[in-house]
Amino acid sequence: MTYDIKFFRYNEHSILIKWPPLIDVNILNDILEFKNRLQKKFNKQKLEVISSYNSILIVYNYTIDKFNDEISGLKVLYNEESAINFITFSTWEIPVCYNSTYGVDLEDYSKQKKLSPTDVIALHSRPVYTVYFIGFLPGFLYLGGLDKQLYHNRKTTPSRALKKGSVAIGGQQTGIYPQDSPGGWHVIGSTPISMFNSRKSTPCFIKPGDKLKFRSIDNIEYEQLAIESQKANFELKPISEDA
Amino acid sequence: MLKVLEPGFFTTIQDNGRFQYRDIGVPVSGAMDGYSSQFANVILGNTSDMAVLEITMVGPKLQFLKPTFIVISGAQMQPKLNGKRIEHNMMVQVRPNDILSFGKLESGFRAYLAIKGGFKTEVVLGSRSMYVPVTDKDRVKAGDILNYKPFEFKISAKNAALNYRTSVIGSNELQVFKGPEYGLLNSNIKEKLENISFKVSSLNNRMAYQMESVLINDLDTILTGPVLPGTVQLTPSGKLIILMRDCQTTGGYPRVLQLTHSSINVLSQKFSGNDIKFRLGE
Numbered sequence: 001m002t003y004d005i006k007f008f009r010y011n012e013h014s015i016l017i018k019w020p021p022l023i024d025v026n027i028l029n030d031i032l033e034f035k036n037r038l039q040k041k042f043n044k045q046k047l048e049v050i051s052s053y054n055s056i057l058i059v060y061n062y063t064i065d066k067f068n069d070e071i072s073g074l075k076v077l078y079n080e081e082s083a084i085n086f087i088t089f090s091t092w093e094i095p096v097c098y099n100s101t102y103g104v105d106l107e108d109y110s111k112q113k114k115l116s117p118t119d120v121i122a123l124h125s126r127p128v129y130t131v132y133f134i135g136f137l138p139g140f141l142y143l144g145g146l147d148k149q150l151y152h153n154r155k156t157t158p159s160r161a162l163k164k165g166s167v168a169i170g171g172q173q174t175g176i177y178p179q180d181s182p183g184g185w186h187v188i189g190s191t192p193i194s195m196f197n198s199r200k201s202t203p204c205f206i207k208p209g210d211k212l213k214f215r216s217i218d219n220i221e222y223e224q225l226a227i228e229s230q231k232a233n234f235e236l237k238p239i240s241e242d243a
Numbered sequence: 244m245l246k247v248l249e250p251g252f253f254t255t256i257q258d259n260g261r262f263q264y265r266d267i268g269v270p271v272s273g274a275m276d277g278y279s280s281q282f283a284n285v286i287l288g289n290t291s292d293m294a295v296l297e298i299t300m301v302g303p304k305l306q307f308l309k310p311t312f313i314v315i316s317g318a319q320m321q322p323k324l325n326g327k328r329i330e331h332n333m334m335v336q337v338r339p340n341d342i343l344s345f346g347k348l349e350s351g352f353r354a355y356l357a358i359k360g361g362f363k364t365e366v367v368l369g370s371r372s373m374y375v376p377v378t379d380k381d382r383v384k385a386g387d388i389l390n391y392k393p394f395e396f397k398i399s400a401k402n403a404a405l406n407y408r409t410s411v412i413g414s415n416e417l418q419v420f421k422g423p424e425y426g427l428l429n430s431n432i433k434e435k436l437e438n439i440s441f442k443v444s445s446l447n448n449r450m451a452y453q454m455e456s457v458l459i460n461d462l463d464t465i466l467t468g469p470v471l472p473g474t475v476q477l478t479p480s481g482k483l484i485i486l487m488r489d490c491q492t493t494g495g496y497p498r499v500l501q502l503t504h505s506s507i508n509v510l511s512q513k514f515s516g517n518d519i520k521f522r523l524g525e
Contacts, residue, residue, distance in 0.1 A: 008423050009420065010420075010423070010471065010501060011420060011471065011473060011501045011502075011503065011504070012503060012504060014471060016423050016468075016469065018423070018468075021465070021466045022466075023466070044263070048262060048263055048265055048266070049266060050265050050266050050469040050492055050493070051266065051469070052466075052467055052468045052469055052493050053466050053467060053468070054466055054468070055468045055469060056469075057468075057469035057471070059265070059471070061262070133266075133493070134266065134267045134268045135268050135467065135469075135491060135492045135493030136268060136467075136491050136492075136493060137268055137491070138264075138267060138268045138269045138270075138376065138377065139267060139268055140268055142467065142493075178376075179376050196267070196268075196376065198269075198367050198368055198376065198377040198378070199367075203264065203267060203269070203368065204267040204268075208266075
């Protein structure tokens, strides 16, 4: 653990730790490794850890009386030489139907980007994306790895409601809307897979550090998967798992 | 059991919130004014995390089908049992078919109805707090039946000597800490944050309270990072947004101030047009 990290008192019972402000896989790995150490050291009921691109917020379930002591303890934990804990990360394949029915903006977006819809689909479904963290909405993944050729400013008026399952591009990011939501992103397709279900023991099957690929599917497969994924015992399986 | 005859403006089931799911983007939720909801529970001898009804601005009309005891706390909305006024922060016995109704909002914005043993609605991800899509409903509707355990034996109020801290309703001062991006602010904004009053805009709900006043701001957005209820964000257009209990778990606006726990309770009793001031502590 080698970064110069900074500690801040966030409120009576929370401490924020900041890494350098970059979207970087090495920083992500360092954050996830430290998050893992924290969760091993503390009883799960004692704290919650919220991570993002370059920070961790530790929310204790009690008021911290001596912040400096608590921060010193966290620094020691960060700098401890210990065997690296191997966390298992999975790679997921998310089926997406890219066409003008599900991807309501696919044609406009392609025109604006001076690409053919086929090129957009190929460029979007080629990379292996990294899941940096989950935020904004329950089950909304912050993905890194969008091809630069697909970067496109958000729409200026984000009034329109995006449908659950929409796969969209906004700025330098791509994402999947886990529920109906207003948004200013360009919708290029849709997945029939639910990204969040509060009734399942694991409400969100993807975790930070996992990898993700999009696979282009046609209408028929979309409809079949839409029915299949409604079944109570449906579970998407990862395509690989690595330590 | 209790039957909702009229739902009021926005009435929800809330407890102390939903913990351990924020890293998958699930808001913490819970009673907006946690002080008043817990106070009502304590008078009944309930544990402080039992589910209550959070009543916003206009009260519901409710019919109790089984005997129990209730306490009302928080905003003053002229509560009446079978048409007769009842006191706040006092245990009241209710009998089958009694009807609880409310009148005009006199002070505050959110009232709490606690019931002996708590409301026994569905627990999803460790909490009864309503939040779609975690729970199916975002508020109670006319005709809804809310379960509770009947309680008919005479009991005496617990902790009756406790005094309700009225400043949660009356105060307009919010105690704040410096937020993680406070240091990036120019001295003009820092001075304004400490010295001027801010008016609550009509954009206020369980997710966030936006202020009307606009500050001249030169600060850009930040790399998206974690936020909490009580985080005061400054948008590039110079608006202040104070996040509340149903807020997102992450955000991209600079986090300039952070409300203390008790100040979140104070703010949740405010509505459009009310003035607030920040008091910066260490």
